[in-house]
Amino acid sequence: MKLTKWDPFREIDNLFSKYLTHVNQPSIGTQELLASGDWAPRADIAETDSEFTIKVEIPEIKREEIKITIDNGVLNISGERKHEKEEKNTKYHRIERHYGKFLRSFYLPDNVTEEQVDAQFEGGVLTLHLPKTEKSKPKQIEIAVK
Template sequence: MSLVKFRKSPLENLLAPDFLDFNANSLLNDRVWLKKMNEPALNIKEKKDEFEIELAAPGFSKKDFEVTIDNGCLNISAKKEISKEEKEEDYTRKEFSYNAFERSLQLPENVADEKIKAKYDNGILKFSLAKKEESKKMKPKVIEIS
């Protein structure tokens, strides 16, 4: 079972031969496209005993993240607000920024929820998702007919 379903990129629609009316402004106003632009990059590796996920989220700190598992879904969200105010005699300067994202990944059934580990280091949020031990297949039982 795959970890993430493949989804067509919005850019692929631009390359289709029947797409003739391209307008860059309409692309920038498309909510789906804007949401995708704000999603951090994600790498997923499947190994023998685990899945490894790396999510690029530079500029955040550990406390900015919220990670939950709900109905077989790994939900990752982060938000960060920064505000700075400078007051002088003849002016006031106030700056602020806000950055947030959400990502959700449907986990395969063979992931052991209780063994998921996460670590944030140098702008990369890394997950280790241990696989459940496969249940041994029992040999079929032969029932004699009397």
């Protein structure tokens, strides 16, 4: 067994990291609902002229176990990652991955066409495409100078 030197600053850093992952989650706009699951997967949100894109990391979850709903302008992504079966002769030294039910909820901007939201799930990453309404897309108007 390898001995490592105890570093109290590393412990403090780990404590703050755990706290900040639950407090500092990014969202569309700046509003996000509080998650009520056991854990909340990480999400990246991007915007182009025509759509918002949300990418959520949820590895080791089957496509059928992911539920995506939109209710009153709130996008909900939920599911569950089940804990692996423990083997009798296996001794775990550290478990850092999250298990149990998860939920991410985002308030959607008014300029999203909710009926046309598209979702793909590949390689443990759920990608949602939220198209913007036609009236919200920027238009370039050329004005002649007289």
